[in-house]
Amino acid sequence: MSQGEPNSSPAQFDVFVTYQSILQNEEISTPLAAILTLTQLIEKSSAGTMFELVQALNDGAEILKQRTPNPISLNAGCELFIAFVTLFPHDSDSFSDLKTELVKQGRNYATEALTYRDKIAALALGFIEDDSVILTHSYSRVVMKTLLRAHERKRISVYVTEARPRGLGLRTYDELTAVGIPCTVVLDSAVSYVMDKVDLVLVGSEAVVESGGLINAVGSNQIAIIAKAANKPFYALAESYKFHRLFPLSQYDLPTHNPNVLSFPPASVSTSLPTKGAVIGSGLQKITPAEGSRSMTQEQVARNPNVDYTRPDLISLVFSDVGSLTPEGVSQYLVGMFAG
Incomplete structure (x- = not known):
């Protein structure tokens, strides 16, 4: 099994595709989508022990985290659900029954959470x-x-x-x-x-x-x-x-912070000068249409x-x-x- 791959059949279950599909529902927030995704992962998983199941959930959560630009609320949902699975009473007759009960509980929680x-x-x-x-x-x-x-x-x-x-x-x-x-x-x-x-x-x-x-x-x-x-x-x-x-x-302790945020572009990158068009008159500045329609570039936005x-x-x-x-x-x- 490759590193970061959940302990389930990848040919049958794609954790990220499942997550994106669930998010298509406008009523479902990111943490709930994560919980429902991990619930489906349990249903599809071939894990035969609690150790293997928790490892599969952690691997699935890591895949979601790596492929999501802002994983903060996603992490909250994954963390909550994995803690629930870990703390859930293991008194079922078989591990298969336990997984069935965990899937049921996960879906019931998501239904309740919509209220x-x-x-x-x-x-x-x-x-x-x-x-x-x-x-x-x-x-x-x-x-x-x-x-x-x-x-x-x-x-x-x-x-x-x-x-x-x-x-x-x-x-x-x-x-x-x-x-x-x-x-x-x-x-x-x-x-x-x-x-x-x-x-x-x-x-x-x-x-x-x-x-x-x-x-x-x-x-x-x-x-x-x-x-x-x-x-x-x-x-x-x-x-x-x-x-x-x-x-x-501080702001710089957030998981979304990276070296590119608020960084200065290389000195070799030139910046464009303001468009000419300001005139003096009646104490107001006249702005040409070119100036009025300015917006940040994608590169500038990405640095924020x-x-x-x-x-x-x-x-x-x-x-x-x-x-x-x-x-x-x-x-x-x-x-x-x-x-x-």
Whole structure:
């Protein structure tokens, strides 16, 4: 067996293809897709002992990690499921029966987990007052569920960041305005400008880590810093399967950080000068169409991070399917969860 290949028949089961297929369902998040993929791996595996099965799961998880540009939330799902398999009582009559039961439990968990966003929305609703002005960042399914639930019962208005470079805030804007929620897109660079008009901040999550800190779409950290300075509550919404045994101390401890992030291009690479077109007159700068249509190159985008880390002291509460937790509460929950 080659290194990194799961202990199952590769001709019959491709772990990455299975994972991508499951992700086609818009309702299934990355960690849940990972759990369902590993569940199928158990079903297809020829492992005859628990040691072989856990090795196959670890190998499958490693393949997913290596082939995914941002594996943080994927790792959270794999870690949770492998811990569950390891701690599961081994009292079945045969190992085959045990594998059958693990597959059943994995699928039952995924079905139940699809209800978590409703639980979180119901919990967060109590912290949203009538006529609230909410700031959110990028696009998050659990945040969308919460905002739609709030709209059914209260009057709310929403500012959403554009969330460069992917611009997913525009998707949030489209979906909110489609149901009649007043919404305005805010430049990422205008968060400080708009914060005084905001009552609270709601963001989703890639993962909530062992320190109680948050990993989310890049820009979340600076929003949290500004919210803290303005004395506005900053709430993170996260399903418990996104709780991750990771303890970053800075941005550069994230698994997604690599030497290319924020690196300087070689000195031999020339940079283009600004297009001429600025004129003096009436105190304003006139911009030609060529200047106005500029955008970052793919190389420039690639040198930027796609997620960042928000320290726990900047987070007011984490709303989850297991309750509203302080960042310290997340740490305690994680310890209990992986201690069995």
